[in-house]
Amino acid sequence: MPHIRNFTPGPVEISEQVLAAQYGSQKLHVGPDFAETYVRVTENLQTIFGTNGHVAVVPGCGTLANEMALGAFLQPGKRALILDAGYFSSVLQRSVEGWGAQADLLPIPAGQPADPQIVQNALSAQDYDLLCFTHVETSTGLLNPIDALTQVAKAAGVPVMVDSVSALGTCPAQMDDLGISAMTTASQKGLESVPGLGMVALSETTWQQLETRQLRRGGMTDLLRWREQFNTAHDWHPSLTTMPVGVVYALDIALKKILSEGLETRFSRHIGARDYFCDAMTQAGFDLQIIQGARAAGVTAVQTGGRFASSRLVNHLISDHHIRIAGGFGANKEDVFRVAHMGDHANIPALKAVVSAITEFAESHAK
CATH class of the missing domain: 3.40.640.10 (Type I PLP-dependent aspartate aminotransferase-like (Major domain))
Known part of the structure; x- marks a missing residue:
């Protein structure tokens, strides 16, 4: 498996x-x-x-x-x-x-x-x-x-x-x-x-x-x-x-x-990963749930803008790319997907695969 x-x-x-x-x-x-x-x-x-x-x-x-x-x-x-x-x-x-x-x-x-x-x-x-x-x-x-x-x-x-x-x-x-x-x-x-x-x-x-x-x-x-x-x-x-x-x-x-990594180095790495992912989602035409300056270093919530249900994206990434992300919460559960950039995944090479998979899905599965 x-x-x-x-x-x-x-x-x-x-x-x-x-x-x-x-x-x-x-x-x-x-x-x-x-x-x-x-x-x-x-x-x-x-x-x-x-x-x-x-x-x-x-x-x-x-x-x-x-x-x-x-x-x-x-x-x-x-x-x-x-x-x-x-x-x-x-x-x-x-x-x-x-x-x-x-x-x-x-x-x-x-x-x-x-x-x-x-x-x-x-x-x-x-x-x-x-x-x-x-x-x-x-x-x-x-x-x-x-x-x-x-x-x-x-x-x-x-x-x-x-x-x-x-x-x-x-x-x-x-x-x-x-x-x-x-x-x-x-x-x-x-x-x-x-x-x-x-x-x-x-x-x-x-x-x-x-x-x-x-x-x-x-x-x-x-x-x-x-x-x-x-x-x-x-x-x-x-x-x-x-x-x-x-x-x-x-x-x-x-x-x-x-x-061992050092806290300041670690925090900077997380910020860099967040900024890369947020910029990539914006360039792909998505709106982010949180305004700039108040976005967490470890997790980003992205609005689907009605282009697709977030559960479809979550399931597609698991089945086709072996990548697991999260959907939204409550009333906006299907209107938001969330991607964490924490720990070893707080780096651009790891996130590039996620960005590629999300943009490919958005282009081919939009309503």
């Missing part, structure tokens, strides 16, 4: 070395070998998040990481402002409400980043306990201006929680420098590894504040328990529960690869 190359925004294509680290003989989640790997993963994630605060690496997904992060701030009677930029903003809303807090959605105009002035006005009009938004909205390829948004929140005295599931590893995070209180991600996107892990990074100040909370929520979702386990048993059993051991070893290889 031929290999189908993933240009989807998660899970992304991964290297043979990362795949090999996941498999092989069964390994234990206790003992010095695993403990050393788990600790190294945690420390390398601190570098990529740009924080001195502890990073909790948990079994699961980005949505679980978000819920755990939100639990550090919210409980019944609390209120969060969520910047509504697409589908994954609604996922944040469900998580906020799951903690018993009130979630207010601030709509973001289609195709545009959040306007810091509008966010400032919203924070001034109502007392909020938390500002939440997606760093990159996977459903649209929107990159939000985290620096400007964090400055606005800081001026209002409101902590910030950023869902960076589709961004971390493709663009700068700089958590501590920006004053972000919490940031989350998962293993299968910009970190170029296999699915199975969520990560929650809290600033040192947020960890200290969490220690003084009177009310702890949950058992396995209690971030303090994860940090306590890490600190007290880091040389033998650093995780709170049995981990997907192979996934941790795979992420270890992926993070070493990322840091």
Whole structure:
């Protein structure tokens, strides 16, 4: 069976070395070998998040990481402002409400980043306990201006929680420098590894504040328990529960690869890949879903313009070119297709094959 190359925004294509680290003989989640790997993963994630605060690496997904992060701030009677930029903003809303807090959605105009002035006005009009938004909205390829948004929140005295599931590893995070209180991600996107892990990074100040909370929520979702386990048993059993051991070893290889390349070099490579792909789609007569200046480095959403249904393109690329891309979300599912340029696929030679296949299809299968 031929290999189908993933240009989807998660899970992304991964290297043979990362795949090999996941498999092989069964390994234990206790003992010095695993403990050393788990600790190294945690420390390398601190570098990529740009924080001195502890990073909790948990079994699961980005949505679980978000819920755990939100639990550090919210409980019944609390209120969060969520910047509504697409589908994954609604996922944040469900998580906020799951903690018993009130979630207010601030709509973001289609195709545009959040306007810091509008966010400032919203924070001034109502007392909020938390500002939440997606760093990159996977459903649209929107990159939000985290620096400007964090400055606005800081001026209002409101902590910030950023869902960076589709961004971390493709663009700068700089958590501590920006004053972000919490940031989350998962293993299968910009970190170029296999699915199975969520990560929650809290600033040192947020960890200290969490220690003084009177009310702890949950058992396995209690971030303090994860940090306590890490600190007290880091040389033998650093995780709170049995981990997907192979996934941790795979992420270890992926993070070493990322840091070996160098973050600035990696970010520049992703930007170059994005610019090439966006220019190629524009030259082919397509409109892009996000305006220039707010396009994610790792994923681009392209409008079909009614020329064809996106599912036809997705299926054609799989069957005829062994390339997998993604369709749209919700009401515009058939009007948008999405192509990821993350990890090893964030390069022009790899994307040329995708561009060629898309333009060939558009020319021969248009309505």
